[in-house]
Amino acid sequence: MNDALSTFSVRGGRPLKGEITVRGAKNLVSKAMVAALLGEGPSVLRSVPDIRDVQIVGELLKVHGVKIERDVVGGVIRMDPSNVEKAHVVDIDAHAGSSRIPILFCGPLLHRLGEAIIPDLGGCRIGDRPINYHLDVLRNFGAVVDKRELGIYITAPNGLKGTKIHLEYPSVGATEQVLLTAVRAEGVTELTNAAVEPEIEDLIAVLQKMGAIISLQTDRTITIEGVERLGGYEHVALPDRIEAASWACAALVTQGDVFVRGASQKEMATFLNIFRKVGGGMDITEAGIRFFHPGTPLKAIAVETDVHPGFMTDWQQPLVVALTQAEGISIVHETVYENRLGFTEALNDMGARIQVYRECLGGSRCRFGRRNFNHSAVISGPKDLHGAEITVPDLRGGFSYLIAALGAEGVSKIHGIDLIDRGYESFREKLTALGAEFWED
Numbered sequence: 001m002n003d004a005l006s007t008f009s010v011r012g013g014r015p016l017k018g019e020i021t022v023r024g025a026k027n028l029v030s031k032a033m034v035a036a037l038l039g040e041g042p043s044v045l046r047s048v049p050d051i052r053d054v055q056i057v058g059e060l061l062k063v064h065g066v067k068i069e070r071d072v073v074g075g076v077i078r079m080d081p082s083n084v085e086k087a088h089v090v091d092i093d094a095h096a097g098s099s100r101i102p103i104l105f106c107g108p109l110l111h112r113l114g115e116a117i118i119p120d121l122g123g124c125r126i127g128d129r130p131i132n133y134h135l136d137v138l139r140n141f142g143a144v145v146d147k148r149e150l151g152i153y154i155t156a157p158n159g160l161k162g163t164k165i166h167l168e169y170p171s172v173g174a175t176e177q178v179l180l181t182a183v184r185a186e187g188v189t190e191l192t193n194a195a196v197e198p199e200i201e202d203l204i205a206v207l208q209k210m211g212a213i214i215s216l217q218t219d220r221t222i223t224i225e226g227v228e229r230l231g232g233y234e235h236v237a238l239p240d241r242i243e244a245a246s247w248a249c250a251a252l253v254t255q256g257d258v259f260v261r262g263a264s265q266k267e268m269a270t271f272l273n274i275f276r277k278v279g280g281g282m283d284i285t286e287a288g289i290r291f292f293h294p295g296t297p298l299k300a301i302a303v304e305t306d307v308h309p310g311f312m313t314d315w316q317q318p319l320v321v322a323l324t325q326a327e328g329i330s331i332v333h334e335t336v337y338e339n340r341l342g343f344t345e346a347l348n349d350m351g352a353r354i355q356v357y358r359e360c361l362g363g364s365r366c367r368f369g370r371r372n373f374n375h376s377a378v379i380s381g382p383k384d385l386h387g388a389e390i391t392v393p394d395l396r397g398g399f400s401y402l403i404a405a406l407g408a409e410g411v412s413k414i415h416g417i418d419l420i421d422r423g424y425e426s427f428r429e430k431l432t433a434l435g436a437e438f439w440e441d
């Protein structure tokens with residue numbers, strides 16, 4: 001990620017108190033926008049947050065001829081794909097920035113135009129993040145993948161045909177790739193070992209509204225019966241459970257009390273169990289969830305990240321900051337990304353005591369176990385945090401630094417804060433509403 005490094009200063013030590021609202025999940029909204037490409041008529045998506053990833057996908061749709069109308073404040077986006085056209089790889093590259101979303105345009109573009117081009121892909125630096133599963137999936141449907149100098153050129157000379165696919169790991173992106181390709185492929189597709197994240201279920205709901213026939217079994221099998229044509233959809237995006245959990249951890253670390261309007265219990269059940277075990281206070285209502293520090297010491301825990309319904313990897317980084325304030329030794333085993341604990345070094349500079357290990361600690365052995373990845377963390381607490389100068393490493397790590405800075409004594413200078421705009425809507429306004437003290441240099 002090459003964002004210009006702006007500096008954001010935070011004076012920590014004030015409890016965050018008040019109310020904020022979360023809107024649609026970044027990791028559904030971006031995919032639902034791609035799905036609009038498959039329809040013959042316009043689609044309308046609601047509860048769309050004002051984040052940079054939405055802007056990026058909107059620009060990518062536009063370079064492919066999709067007409068976009070957006071009400072940013074109301075959170076409504078209308079997409080008309082009546083005139084989908086080929087785009088230049090240079091334009092795709094220019095708009096994609098560091099996003100990995102272009103890979104998901106492949107299935108829909110193959111159906112609409114018979115070809116797709118993908119530039120070099122970015123994404124947060126939280127592991128190698130390869131695209132081998134995606135390319136294998138596309139080949140399974142009959143696509144031909146040609147690696148060229150400017151990117152990857154994909155065609156389907158004989159059309160896309162339903163197939164049987166087994167994922168060696170329940171990858172979110174690869175599952176979405178299958179869904180977005182299979183819905184209009186000829187015949188039936190059976191996907192086993194699929195990811196079943198709530199955002200994927202919501203994408204299935206979107207596709208069903210468009211006319212797709214998809215069934216999800218309890219054993220991670222998804223069956224898709226291809227149809228010839230799809231229409232548009234109208235859909236309200238499910239709430240962002242990563243953003244909600246991030247603010248929950250911020251409430252805990254700052255000894256605060258935050259009502260997260262829009263937070264939804266069902267999608268957050270696993271996080272809520274861990275939050276309670278750590279000793280966090282919560283009131284769950286229909287309108288949202290209040291997260292607060294109960295005034296009694298927080299408790300150490302052992303937790304490992306996993307695919308849904310496990311504890312999600314994107315909750316791990318904010319939780320680690322909260323665990324620096326818990327009494328005793330906590331263990332966190334990261335099993336989804338091999339390199340998502342690098343951010344702990346800067347927390348140690350702020351006074352935390354976190355050691356990382358190559359071994360699988362505190363749970364089952366994972367696929368990173370016998371390799372050279374520091375993917376388990378041992379956190380000793382409670383430790384007082386103090387201000388420091390830090391640089392945002394990735395989206396979730398960046399928000400976690402912000403949480404640490406808010407809970408630390410003194411001033412922290414955070415470089416590269418703009419990265420947080422990719423996935424946290426109006427976080428500056430929300431910080432102000434919660435009484436944080438910060439300024440931008």
Ligand code: EPU
Pocket residue numbers: 026027028030100124127128129130131132133134135169170171172173174195242312313314336337338395396423
């Ligand atoms: N993987 C491969 N090959 C592939 C694809 C993935 O080896 O072709 C590996 C990855 O390297 C990783 C694992 O499979 O070790 C899981 O990756 P997955 O495909 O599930 O992740 P993703 O689809 O690239 C989405 C979210 C991530 C979130 C993960 C896991 C979006 C845009 N991104 O990524 O969100 O962490 O699922 O839930 O939906 C974020 O929001 O900050 C973020 C990183």
